Amino acid sequence: MAGYNHWAQVAAQLEEGLSNLAAQTAENGASNVQGKMLANGQYKTGFMHDAVYANTSRGSSYGQVGSPPGDAYLLPEAGSPTNYNAFFGCAANYSAYQNYGTRYLPARPFFEPGVEETQQDFDTGMAELAAKLGSI
Numbered sequence: 001m002a003g004y005n006h007w008a009q010v011a012a013q014l015e016e017g018l019s020n021l022a023a024q025t026a027e028n029g030a031s032n033v034q035g036k037m038l039a040n041g042q043y044k045t046g047f048m049h050d051a052v053y054a055n056t057s058r059g060s061s062y063g064q065v066g067s068p069p070g071d072a073y074l075l076p077e078a079g080s081p082t083n084y085n086a087f088f089g090c091a092a093n094y095s096a097y098q099n100y101g102t103r104y105l106p107a108r109p110f111f112e113p114g115v116e117e118t119q120q121d122f123d124t125g126m127a128e129l130a131a132k133l134g135s136i
Helices: 007-040 095-100 111-134
Strands: 052-056 087-090
Touching: 007 052, 007 087, 007 111, 095 111
Parallel strands: none
Antiparallel strands: 052 087
């Protein structure tokens, strides 16, 4: 009977796997959003690009930017990460205008396309975690 009770191993692997997946997803998300900005040609001063950050249980890359141009500033950091959740975003105060457009500026989406690309990374990570748990 002792041969089939692997709950302790499953729980340990699940906790570590989910923590790593949450952090990796946020880090990939930030990188994917930055990649979409570059693909759109949205790199005039670099402030908006550098204001993209990941906030995970491993740490945060928030605020690692140079001097903001003109009247630009950083929005507050999002979220309080745990082992099971993490956040990524763009803290440049004008990033929403660049992403969604205005009546004077056409939309050049970078955030939603970056999130969609990140979904694929997350799905792959979940499949890998499921396979790892299945082998216990």
